[in-house]
Structure formats: structure tokens, C-alpha cells
Amino acid sequence: MAEGAKTIAIEVLRYRPEQDAAPVVQTYEVPFTDDMSVLQGLQYIKDHLDGTLSFRWSCRMAICGSCGMMIDGKPRLSCKTFLREFAAARVRVEALAHFPIERDLVAGVDDFLAKLERIKPYLIPREPRRLDEGEYLQTPHQLEQYEQFSSCINCMLCYAACPQYGLDSKFTGPGVLALLHRYNADSRDGGRAERMELVNAEEGVWSCTAVGYCSEVCPKAVDPANAVNQNKVNSAQDYFLRFLRFGGAGK
Amino acid sequence: MSGRRPYVRSMSGWWRRDPFFVRYMIREATALIVALYALVLLAGALCLSAGEGAWNGWLAMLRSPVSIAVHVLMLAAMIYHTYSWFEIMPKTMPAVFVGGRRLAATTITMLGLAAAVAATVALFVVVRMLGP
Amino acid sequence: MKRSNAPVFWGLFGAGGMLSALFAPMLVFITGIAVPLGLLLPRDLMSYPRMLAFARHWAGKTFVFAVIALFIWHAAHRIFHSLHDVGIRTGPLARLLCYGSAALVSALALWSLWAIGF
Numbered sequence: 177m178a179e180g181a182k183t184i185a186i187e188v189l190r191y192r193p194e195q196d197a198a199p200v201v202q203t204y205e206v207p208f209t210d211d212m213s214v215l216q217g218l219q220y221i222k223d224h225l226d227g228t229l230s231f232r233w234s235c236r237m238a239i240c241g242s243c244g245m246m247i248d249g250k251p252r253l254s255c256k257t258f259l260r261e262f263a264a265a266r267v268r269v270e271a272l273a274h275f276p277i278e279r280d281l282v283a284g285v286d287d288f289l290a291k292l293e294r295i296k297p298y299l300i301p302r303e304p305r306r307l308d309e310g311e312y313l314q315t316p317h318q319l320e321q322y323e324q325f326s327s328c329i330n331c332m333l334c335y336a337a338c339p340q341y342g343l344d345s346k347f348t349g350p351g352v353l354a355l356l357h358r359y360n361a362d363s364r365d366g367g368r369a370e371r372m373e374l375v376n377a378e379e380g381v382w383s384c385t386a387v388g389y390c391s392e393v394c395p396k397a398v399d400p401a402n403a404v405n406q407n408k409v410n411s412a413q414d415y416f417l418r419f420l421r422f423g424g425a426g427k
Numbered sequence: 428m429s430g431r432r433p434y435v436r437s438m439s440g441w442w443r444r445d446p447f448f449v450r451y452m453i454r455e456a457t458a459l460i461v462a463l464y465a466l467v468l469l470a471g472a473l474c475l476s477a478g479e480g481a482w483n484g485w486l487a488m489l490r491s492p493v494s495i496a497v498h499v500l501m502l503a504a505m506i507y508h509t510y511s512w513f514e515i516m517p518k519t520m521p522a523v524f525v526g527g528r529r530l531a532a533t534t535i536t537m538l539g540l541a542a543a544v545a546a547t548v549a550l551f552v553v554v555r556m557l558g559p
Numbered sequence: 560m561k562r563s564n565a566p567v568f569w570g571l572f573g574a575g576g577m578l579s580a581l582f583a584p585m586l587v588f589i590t591g592i593a594v595p596l597g598l599l600l601p602r603d604l605m606s607y608p609r610m611l612a613f614a615r616h617w618a619g620k621t622f623v624f625a626v627i628a629l630f631i632w633h634a635a636h637r638i639f640h641s642l643h644d645v646g647i648r649t650g651p652l653a654r655l656l657c658y659g660s661a662a663l664v665s666a667l668a669l670w671s672l673w674a675i676g677f
Contacts, residue, residue, distance in 0.1 A: 191434055193430060193431065193432035193433075193434070194430055194432075198434065199434060199436075249444055249445060250445070273436070274438075276433030276434060276435045276436075277433060277434040277436070278431060278433055284433045317524075320522065320529070321522065339438075339441055339442065339448065339644065342438050342441060343438055343441075343643065343644070343646075373560050373562075374560060376560075376562045376563060377560035377561060377562065377563055378561070378563040378565065379560065380560075380563070382563045382565040382569070385455075385640050385644070386515050386518060386519070387447075387448070387451050388451075388515060388518060389445075389447050389448070389451075391518070392447065399518075401518045402517075402518050402520075405518045405519040406519065406520065406521050408519065408566075408569060409519065409521075411566060412566035412569065412570060415562070415564075415566040415567075416566065438646075439646065442644065452641075452644070455637055455640070455641045455644065456641070458633065458634040458636075458637035458638050458641065459634070459638065461575070461579050461583065461630050461631075461633055461634045461637075462630070462631060462634035462635070462638065464583065464586075464587060464630065465626070465627050465630035465631040465634065465664060466631075466664070467590075467591070468590070468623070468626060468627050468630075469627050469631075469664055469667060469668055469671075471590075472614070472623060472627065472667075472668055472671040472672060472675070473667065473671045475607075475610055475611065475614055475671065475675055476670075476671040476672075476674035476675045479607045482607045482610065483607065486595070486605060489590065489591060489594075489595040490595040490596075494591065494595070495591070495592060495595065495596065497591075498587055498588075498590075498591025498592050499592065501587050501591065502584060502587045502588055502591070502592065505579065505583040505584045505587050506584050508576075508579060508580060508583065509579075509580045509581075509583070509584060512576055512577070512579075512580035513580065539580075542581065543580055543581050543584075546581040546582055546585075547581075547582075547584060547585040550582055550585045550586070550589075551585055551589070554589055554600065554604070555600065558600060558601055558604045559601055559603060559604065559609075
């Protein structure tokens, strides 16, 4: 390490269920260079200062979605946030908001994973397709309808940003609804009717109050707020036009 | 036996934690002013149905300094409502394509605000023309 | 999962929000500042004979009712959700108070416009 290297105080909200009644802040002085991310700062702590610190990470290049946490109160990927950003020479890190803390910076993600499964996140073909019919063809315009929503890396920053999810975790939430929309908007998919039941429920789009912070924090510009609020229009159409459907099918 | 004991953090004071949330709460609070103005107009409609005396009483109330001050504040709140309404409007719309290119959210907001300016001017002109 | 009835209230919220976004600033200015002060508009613009004639005309009635009703339904929906945002439990009572008041205001507006005559 060079003489006179800069240091930053990384304040970590620790929580060890076997010994802590409640989370407690522990501060570490970390030497850093301008190219170091918050993740690298945490790795320095674990490697040199305190091996007990727990946090999730993997790709360190903003594509796996593992390292989401609250950095100075904002939901961010620690691999994409740089220590040089913090002029005050201190930064507070905490587990992702609106999720229970399992240990240190590790948030409990069971709820998110359960919700992912519920929306049928896979292509449901409109009609059966034989192998000899070949592959689906899609125009660039058709791709544009859903491509941005397919960029989601499941990092859950949008859930940490969403106060409605924080206030009531029954809300399906921005990321999952964006993924739902990704499939509904795909020209190859015919599963919209199956997914509408969830969309139309209070726990579907109707818990959203268009705060819009989810789209602000998304590292992949998915714009989940758009996915959710567009589907308010779809849901309203479904609500009012259901009596006109053939056979009056609609509950 | 699992050692898990997840810790749930409090949501109290959540909107004070970030300027983004504060702006959201201000936007939502404009609803109180919209409600207040609707009640002012309702009072007017009721007074109008009660006769000339009652109506003139309502007009006199509107001329009071307190009422003028309140209406100036209401005007500011309504302007903020207009701005925040069109700021969030693009989020409720599917992608709009013009000449093969997607319309940016800021463009849609600008168009909305332009419509609000046009409506404002049109209303003033119509009222002026219908007046004495 | 139970289908939510939110679309009804959200639709009214949207209509009221759009109407107020476009017209509320100028309406507040006209009725609450300009006419009372005689600023840019004559004071007797809202005189009894003028306003009676306006409110007796079908177009005037429609305009007044639309503004009062849609503004109050917009506000009721937003206020209801804001209660939830500030930590108040939003059960059936809160719903009744918010949307019930909007219904009451709309009914009163309708009644007064009918009572004003034709």
C-alpha cells in the first residue's frame, strides 16, 4: 500500500442473529484507491480486518444482481458504486431495505423468489408449434415492445426503493410485475389471460401508487414503474370489458 | 435447528429518508387542495341554489383577505399538481412511436405541460369573451 | 386471488387528475383571485344573474358538476392511499369515509344544480 493512501470509514450495519438482539453499526477504516468499488471495500474488510463480515456478491460487474445493498441510504449495487464518490470520507452500508436482515448485509429474499415463480415467467405459446414450422420470427419493432423489461437482473433494488412493498409485502412488487409484462408483451407469448388474475388483484398492480423510485434506482433501465402502471390500464380494460367477452367469462 | 432469526426493520418515517420520497408526499398532498377547492365550489353551488343573498355572501367571502391568501396558496399547489401529474404521466403509457422512433418520457411530459398551458389560456379567453 | 375494484376509483382519480391538471390553476385564479379583486377580469363576471343563467344552462350544469365531482373523486382516491402511506390502517372504515365523502359531495352538487333550476 502506497504511503499516505486515502482511507474511508465504512460504517456497516452488522447483525449476527446468534449474538445480536438488534443490528449495530461497526465502522472500519479502509484504505482505497479511486478505482475501488464499495464491494472491493467490503472485500478488503473481510480479507484484512474482519473475516466475520457477511455479504453477497458474484460477478462484480453489475450483471448477476447479487450485491444490492443500501449505500448511504440509497439502493445500489456495491460493485457499481465507487468509494471515491463519498467526499465526506465515510459511507454507510446496510442490507437492502424492505427485506428482513438474515445476517449483516445479507437480506432475506425468500418472498421475492416465491413471487417470481407465481407469475409464470416463461413463454406460454399462443398455439402449439411443430418443430418443422421452424423458429419464431420477430421484427425489431416486436422486440422493442418487451426488450427493456427482459434486462432485469433480479437485483431487487426496486423492492428496496418501493415504499408500498416496504409497507405491505403482499404487494407483488415492481421487478416481478416488470417480468410479467415482459412475457405479456412478447409476441410469441399467449399466456396473458392466465397472468391477469394476479395483475387484477389488490396485490397486483393496484398496490402501486406511482412513486416511481423503482425506475430511478434500476441499474439496468428496466423502468418497472412503466411496466406496472401500463398494466393498470390493461387491468382497468379487463375490469370494464369483461362482460363483453364471449360467453361472459370473467369473475 | 436453523440459526435464522431475520430482523425486520421499521418503516416509520420512511418518506423523510430521501428527497425523492418527500417530493412524492408533496405531490400526494396536493389532493388536499383539490378537495378543498371542490368544497369551495360546492359551497358556491349550494349558495347559488339558496338565492341572491346567499350567493352574494359567498362572493363576499371570496373577497376577504384570508380567502385571497388561501387561493394564492391553492394556485401554487394546483400548479405543482399540474407539473407532477405530467411528470408521472409517461409511466402510465405504453411506448409511443413517432416516425419509427420512441418518444422520450420527457417529451411526453413537455407535450402534457404544453396542453395545460393551452387549456389555461383557452379557459381565460372563453371566460373573458363570455363576460360583460 | 380476488379481483380488485380499484379500476373504478382509479378511473375517476385519473379523470379528475387530468381535468384538474389542465384547468384547476386557471379556475382557482379566476374564481378566487381575479374576479374577487377585479384583476384582469370584471368583478361582476360572477354576479348572481350571470351565474344563475350559467348554472341553469345544460352546459354550465355539466361543467360545474364535472369539476366538483371529478375533483373530489380524484382527491378521495389519493387521500385514501396517502393515509396508508403515513401508517394509518386503511380498512373498510377509511374507505367508507374517503369515498363516502366524495359520494356525498357529488350528491350535494347534483342536488344544488337541480335546485338552481333550468
